Amino acid sequence: MIVKETSIVINRPVEQVFAAMADVKNQPLWDPGVSKVRLTPDGAVNVGTKITETRTFMGRTSENTGEVIEFEPNARIIRKSTVDRPMKLLGSLDFVPAPQGTEVVWRWDLQFSGFMALVGPIIANAMIKGADKSLRGLKDRLESGAAAEQK
Numbered sequence: 001m002i003v004k005e006t007s008i009v010i011n012r013p014v015e016q017v018f019a020a021m022a023d024v025k026n027q028p029l030w031d032p033g034v035s036k037v038r039l040t041p042d043g044a045v046n047v048g049t050k051i052t053e054t055r056t057f058m059g060r061t062s063e064n065t066g067e068v069i070e071f072e073p074n075a076r077i078i079r080k081s082t083v084d085r086p087m088k089l090l091g092s093l094d095f096v097p098a099p100q101g102t103e104v105v106w107r108w109d110l111q112f113s114g115f116m117a118l119v120g121p122i123i124a125n126a127m128i129k130g131a132d133k134s135l136r137g138l139k140d141r142l143e144s145g146a147a148a149e150q151k
Contacts, residue, residue, distance in 0.1 A: 006132050
């Protein structure tokens with residue numbers, strides 16, 4: 001298993017940062033790797049919601065689906081991959097009050113099998129770079145006063 005973690009402090013209250021990240025349909029506004037997000041069932045994210053992202057990663061576009069297995073407002077969101085692939089993922093977002101606003105901690109537990117086990121470390125490092133870019137995009141958007149959602 002490979003564990004990767006990144007974090008950022010956003011100069012906004014926990015409630016605002018959590019709301020921006022929990023409203024995943026707006027993720028394409030701040031995450032350059034995501035072009036589209038679909039929820040099943042449609043509506044607000046909660047435990048049991050399946051989130052399907054259309055994502056470009058390492059030059060390839062694919063759909064990835066994860067299920068929310070923990071949802072604690074203003075504190076934590078955990079999702080796990082739902083498709084049986086050679087890469088299984090458990091991802092968590094923690095929202096921690098900080099003197100400068102909110103620290104967002106994004107963590108992945110990745111398990112690779114087959115050929116993917118050989119390239120897993122490369123994929124994990126690329127994922128962390130993408131996550132850093134995404135979090136900076138959210139930080140820039142929220143701190144500039146831009147809405148975190150589409151109008």
